[in-house]
Amino acid sequence: MPLNFDKLLAAIARHAQTLTDAGAVADYIPALARVDPSQFGIAVAGLDGSLYCAGVAQRAFSIQSISKLFALTLALQREGDALWQRVGREPSGTPFNSLVLLERERGIPRNPFVNAGALVITDVLCQRYLQPERAVLEFIHRLLGRSTVAVDAEVARSERAHSDRNSAIAHFMRSFGNLRGQVGAVLDAYCAQCAIAMSCAELAQASLFLAGDGCQPRGARVLDPQATRRINALMLTCGAYDAAGDFAFRMGLPTKTGVGGGILAVVPGRMTICAWSPRLDATGNSIAAAAAIERFAAETGVSIFGGEARMPDGGRTG
Numbered sequence: 230m231p232l233n234f235d236k237l238l239a240a241i242a243r244h245a246q247t248l249t250d251a252g253a254v255a256d257y258i259p260a261l262a263r264v265d266p267s268q269f270g271i272a273v274a275g276l277d278g279s280l281y282c283a284g285v286a287q288r289a290f291s292i293q294s295i296s297k298l299f300a301l302t303l304a305l306q307r308e309g310d311a312l313w314q315r316v317g318r319e320p321s322g323t324p325f326n327s328l329v330l331l332e333r334e335r336g337i338p339r340n341p342f343v344n345a346g347a348l349v350i351t352d353v354l355c356q357r358y359l360q361p362e363r364a365v366l367e368f369i370h371r372l373l374g375r376s377t378v379a380v381d382a383e384v385a386r387s388e389r390a391h392s393d394r395n396s397a398i399a400h401f402m403r404s405f406g407n408l409r410g411q412v413g414a415v416l417d418a419y420c421a422q423c424a425i426a427m428s429c430a431e432l433a434q435a436s437l438f439l440a441g442d443g444c445q446p447r448g449a450r451v452l453d454p455q456a457t458r459r460i461n462a463l464m465l466t467c468g469a470y471d472a473a474g475d476f477a478f479r480m481g482l483p484t485k486t487g488v489g490g491g492i493l494a495v496v497p498g499r500m501t502i503c504a505w506s507p508r509l510d511a512t513g514n515s516i517a518a519a520a521a522i523e524r525f526a527a528e529t530g531v532s533i534f535g536g537e538a539r540m541p542d543g544g545r546t547g
């Protein structure tokens with residue numbers, strides 16, 4: 230029987246709203262701690278152009294590490310497979326900002342979604358673009374087909390002023406020769422990119438190429454199918470840091486999280502889902518957003534591991 234996605238998302242939002250008291254907002258970036266933590270939003274974007282929303286799905290929030298998806302895609306467009314000589318493809322089993330593996334593994338980060346890996350990706354973009362954060366922003370504008378997205382300058386400044394940990398990671402990798410540019414310039418670009426503000430609806434729509442085997446719905450090719458599938462594989466195994474196994478178990482979908490409280494999930498061949506709520510668990514992942522995506526997957530049956538999914542009336546979203 231087809232599902233009514235509007236009703237489903239409204240029910241999910243009502244339930245998620247009751248979970249928004251649990252956890253804590255990220256306050257190691259002071260500007261992030263100023264957000265109202267009781268907010269929840271969810272958006273589902275289909276490859277057929279459909280969009281379903283509930284809660285504050287149109288309100289912009291700090292995308293933080295979800296930006297690593299766009300930076301990685303841009304770097305892959307430019308560098309291709311050469312990128313994998315400088316960054317690995319293994320889950321780290323460590324927090325997103327950990328340094329511990331870097332010494333043993335000689336400055337090669339485990340994957341592009343931990344901070345160390347994302348700093349290498351930013352370094353690649355710094356070699357390619359005079360204003361790398363602009364390049365990431367313009368790339369997002371091309372994906373969306375509109376220029377509605379901006380960097381939140383206050384969040385960028387706030388993170389840059391408190392970036393000792395990322396600075397240490399960058400210097401350490403540079404000592405192994407795996408960072409080519411100046412640490413200061415890489416951190417400027419990285420903090421600005423993390424401070425991009427987008428809504429659930431915008432994030433879901435901008436990342437549809439990940440569900441579309443590398444193509445946005447209006448047909449533009451962003452990335453070749455193999456590279457796109459590999460990004461999805463990395464999201465499944467590394468997108469939620471040391472909670473990636475738990476996320477794969479609970480949701481059965483590739484996901485990417487950020488300490489702003491956003492979580493993006495991909496249903497290959499069909500749709501993307503983005504949920505947002507600022508309070509995080511100990512691994513830095515939003516509690517209410519994770520619960521919402523888990524429930525959406527359970528109620529619709531979407532999973533990359535098989536089964537019949539229940540789609541909306543009229544068969545929209547693929």
Ligand SMILES: NC(=O)CC[C@H](N)C(=O)O
Nearest residue numbers: 293294325344423487488
């Ligand atoms: N997990 C995250 O979202 C971390 C991003 C954040 N800008 C940091 O570097 O700490």
